Every structure is written in C-alpha cells, then in structure tokens.
Amino acid sequence: MTQAANSKRRIIFHIDMNCFYASVEMAHNPDLKGKPIAIAGNPEERKGIIVTSSYEARAKGVKTTMPVWQAKKLCPNLLLMRPNFDRYREASRAIFKMLSEITPLVQPVSIDEGYLDITDTEGLGTPVDIAEYLQQRILKELDIPCSLGIAPNKFLAKMASDMKKPLGITILRKRELSNMLWPLPIEEMHGIGEKTAEKLRKVSIQTIGDLALHDVYQLKQLLGVNGERMKNLANGIDYQLVDPEAVHDFKSIGSSQTLAHDSADWDELYQLLEDLVNNVARRVKRKNATGKNVQLMIRFHNHQTITRSKTLQGYIDEKEDILFVAKELLKTHWNEDPVRLLGVSLQHLEEKSQVGEQLDLFTYRDNAKKEKLYETMEALTDKYGKDIFLPLNGEDKKDDEQQPRTSFQKDFLDDYKKP
CATH class of the missing domain: 3.30.1490.100 (DNA polymerase, Y-family, little finger domain)
Structure with a gap:
C-alpha cells in the first residue's frame, strides 16, 4: 500500500491518548479511577514537578509542570505517583500495534500520539467507523481513553483531536475552518507558543482567523519564512505526509x-x-x-x-x-x-x-x-x-x-x- 498522492483527497487521523500516564496507572489499578492523581518526579520533594494528571486533578487546578507543593496546595487529597516508563512504553506499543493493523501508514510522534493515513483503506467502513472502532478497542482492551481528529491533512487532524476531550472524535474539513478553527485564540494553534503569540498580538492578530487573513508580507517580516508557513496552516494548507520512518530521523x-x-x-x-x-x-x-x-x-x-x-x-x-x-x-x-x-x-x-x-x-x-x-x-x-x-x-x-x-x-x- 502506498501513500495517496497529493492530487487525491487524503484522510488523516491524529490520535491522542487522554491523560496518558495517569490513564495507564488507572488501568493498572482501577481503585485510582475517579480520584485526583498526578504523575510527578520526586513527589516527596518540594522541587518535584507534575508530569501529567487526571481530569479530576485538573478540575482542581493541577497543571503539567506545576511544582508538587503548589499542586498539593490546590488539591490536598492529590495522589502522587512516580512515573513508570516501562509500563507506559508497553501500553504505547500495544496502541500503535492496533493502529498498524488498520494501515501501515502510521507515524508515532510521541509515546501517546501519532498520525495515520487511511486514504487507501478499504472495506473497514467510513472514517468515523474506523475512528470509533479504534477508540473503543483501545478503551476495551487497554482501558485507556483517546481522542481522534479526522481531517484532510496532519495539521488540521492535530487541531481537531484537541477540540473534544476525553473520548472525542472530531472531523475538521477545510470548508468548516471559518466556524470551527478561526474563532480560536491564536495561542491555541498547534506550533504557536506564548512568545510567538505575543508577537502576533502586537500586530492585532488575536485569533487563528486573524492570522489566516493577515498580510503575508508583514508576517514574513515578523516571523521570517515561518510567518508564511503559519498563515498557510491557518488556512488549512499542509502538505506534510504521514511518514512511518520519521521516528528514525x-x-x-x-x-x-x-x-x-x-x-x-x-x-x-x-x-x-x-x-x-x-x-x-x-x-x-x-x-x-x-x-x-x-x-x-x-x-x-x-x-x-x-x-x-x-x-x-x-x-x-x-x-x-x-x-x-x-x-x-x-x-x-x-x-x-x-x-x-x-x-x-x-x-x-x-x-x-x-x-x-x-x-x-x-x-x-x-x-x-x-x-x-x-x-x-x-x-x-x-x-x-x-x-x-x-x-x-x-x-x-x-x-x-x-x-x-x-x-x-x-x-x-x-x-x-x-x-
């Protein structure tokens, strides 16, 4: 099976595990479910920081990279655990193995997220059918929730997967950008951090839509060649292929x-x-x-x-x-x-x-x-x-x-x- 040519409309998934480390720990020990838990380095020490946390902990204000002492202040009953990377790697391997049974065009980008190109997948139903199948299989066999984004390219698929969590499936089509993508604050755009967002806000770019419609010459003056690339992405233009070998690069x-x-x-x-x-x-x-x-x-x-x-x-x-x-x-x-x-x-x-x-x-x-x-x-x-x-x-x-x-x-x- 070969990756679809650019002339053919592609169907790209981005799959993202929800609270992955915490979810793996809850799957390993069901007694943790429904409780505020956090994975932290050196949880006994004041300098330890939060790696990730469950939604119950996040509801109390616990955030990634927050010092342990601050997290405990916000959530006194927070259950702190050290990371178990062998356990997380085992779960990650099982997840990507499931994905590879759908298509060989799987590109892991981290331990808990990756892309799939299902353009040439036949006989497995609609894209939504495939997404629901993967989501439910991972949940049933590994007890780990995930969200999926479905789109014609990697950037839009990534943005879509972030729109509904946990256990979300979101379709983002180019014709829907003005309603679904453009109203989002500029800092929510994948690839734009606070420093870049701050620069963009200085030229009155507050939303992704503002970026999509902004003058490309001024963007290139502000961000270099990356300015034009960001404008293209905001307009749903992304020609990156799903590359199974990218992990070796x-x-x-x-x-x-x-x-x-x-x-x-x-x-x-x-x-x-x-x-x-x-x-x-x-x-x-x-x-x-x-x-x-x-x-x-x-x-x-x-x-x-x-x-x-x-x-x-x-x-x-x-x-x-x-x-x-x-x-x-x-x-x-x-x-x-x-x-x-x-x-x-x-x-x-x-x-x-x-x-x-x-x-x-x-x-x-x-x-x-x-x-x-x-x-x-x-x-x-x-x-x-x-x-x-x-x-x-x-x-x-x-x-x-x-x-x-x-x-x-x-x-x-x-x-x-x-x-």
Whole structure:
C-alpha cells in the first residue's frame, strides 16, 4: 500500500491518548479511577514537578509542570505517583500495534500520539467507523481513553483531536475552518507558543482567523519564512505526509578532537570542550537549525569510550546553552581518568522555520527564557536523578540495562513493528 498522492483527497487521523500516564496507572489499578492523581518526579520533594494528571486533578487546578507543593496546595487529597516508563512504553506499543493493523501508514510522534493515513483503506467502513472502532478497542482492551481528529491533512487532524476531550472524535474539513478553527485564540494553534503569540498580538492578530487573513508580507517580516508557513496552516494548507520512518530521523551536528596528550586537567578539558561547542554552534547557525539533545563523548586513555546525553524540553542553538549542558555532562560523567578524546554534538535537529513553541508533557511554556531553561535542566535532574542517559555504544551494557529508560528517548517508538 502506498501513500495517496497529493492530487487525491487524503484522510488523516491524529490520535491522542487522554491523560496518558495517569490513564495507564488507572488501568493498572482501577481503585485510582475517579480520584485526583498526578504523575510527578520526586513527589516527596518540594522541587518535584507534575508530569501529567487526571481530569479530576485538573478540575482542581493541577497543571503539567506545576511544582508538587503548589499542586498539593490546590488539591490536598492529590495522589502522587512516580512515573513508570516501562509500563507506559508497553501500553504505547500495544496502541500503535492496533493502529498498524488498520494501515501501515502510521507515524508515532510521541509515546501517546501519532498520525495515520487511511486514504487507501478499504472495506473497514467510513472514517468515523474506523475512528470509533479504534477508540473503543483501545478503551476495551487497554482501558485507556483517546481522542481522534479526522481531517484532510496532519495539521488540521492535530487541531481537531484537541477540540473534544476525553473520548472525542472530531472531523475538521477545510470548508468548516471559518466556524470551527478561526474563532480560536491564536495561542491555541498547534506550533504557536506564548512568545510567538505575543508577537502576533502586537500586530492585532488575536485569533487563528486573524492570522489566516493577515498580510503575508508583514508576517514574513515578523516571523521570517515561518510567518508564511503559519498563515498557510491557518488556512488549512499542509502538505506534510504521514511518514512511518520519521521516528528514525535523528539529525545531529557534532565536533570532536583528540588531545595532543592524554589529560586529566579539568581546565584543559574545559577549554577543549568550549572550542568544540563553538564549532558546533557555528555550524548549527549556518544551517539555521536548532536542537534539543546535547551529547558528550569521552574516550579515555585506554580507548574505552562512553557517550552521555541530555534531552531538553525546548530547542537551543546558542553556544552558551550548549556549553552549559555539555559542561554539566562532563562534570557528572568524567571519572577523572586521563582523557584521549572529547566530542560534543547537538542532536534532534530541526530547521528553525519548522519548530513551533508548544507545551507538551515535558515543555514549559516560557522555555524561551534562559533562566527558565536552566531551571528546567535542574528539574530534570531532580525528577530522574543524575543518570537519565543511556550509553549509545555497546560498552557498559550491564550498566545500560540497569538505567531507567524514559520517554525522552524515541528509539522505542517503532517497537510496535517488532514481533
């Protein structure tokens, strides 16, 4: 089966699990149903933050990224639980396996959401029939609620899935944009965060409809090439295909160097680290790119090589930000043995024009502010401990198996394809 050509009207689903982590926990322990629960890193500590929460907790004002102490103040009977990523990954694998039985054109985008192209699906009923079948099957077999958006492209499908939760099915056609999409506040548009929304409001763009009708020249002056892209999306124009292989598209820019002599001198290593980061940042700028994962490679005097990385909530491209993370990785993971080679790379790259600021399970709305970025880095350490990394080579396999795997790694998103 091949993906439908652009000349043929496509039928795209966006499927989004409702309160996924909390729903998985309630499915695992039905006694939690109907109670305000929240998944939080280090729930016993004041610095812990809310990862996600049930609708009962949200009704009390509990929100994602809220400090635990604040959530408890709003909801004194809040039940706090640590994340169980093995459990969430197992549920995610089962869900995407169900989706792949409908069509091979499935694109996971995170542990709890993805796209399907059902254009060429035959014999399974109408799009609504298929959506209802998937929704009810996931609910019956896994006890996890989900919402689906049905539309002619990925952007509109994503917007549609957000319109009715929980257990919603929403159809968004291009002819319905003026009634269903355009009245929404501009900050509710997928890909537009608070910083961009603030810029748009300054030129009297308050709603998605305002953006759709605004002068494209002024938008390009305000947001660069992304301005025209956002206007097109607001008008329901999106030619992105559902790509089952997109999960493997991990682009990176890196720089490494062998020292003239094995060194255990921190100042010398730090100076080399700074030089490497300068190289990376310069190349990232040249490509007009930005990334959200910093990886450090250390090769010791005995040729043993380790790689350690940290994935961030927001995208970065400034050398100061890359250096901040790389330095912390070196301080944390260098055992003071003589070093032969250092390498730094910025990974999970995207073109700046393609990156929109948005809030998901692990993204702060104000992550554009550097001080907030640093707080986020500290919060990650508080939530998952110092070892939130995985070796990327075959060495230290025993240690690798003992490390908790979090949803920050995307290598599991095609697990559903495995027998």
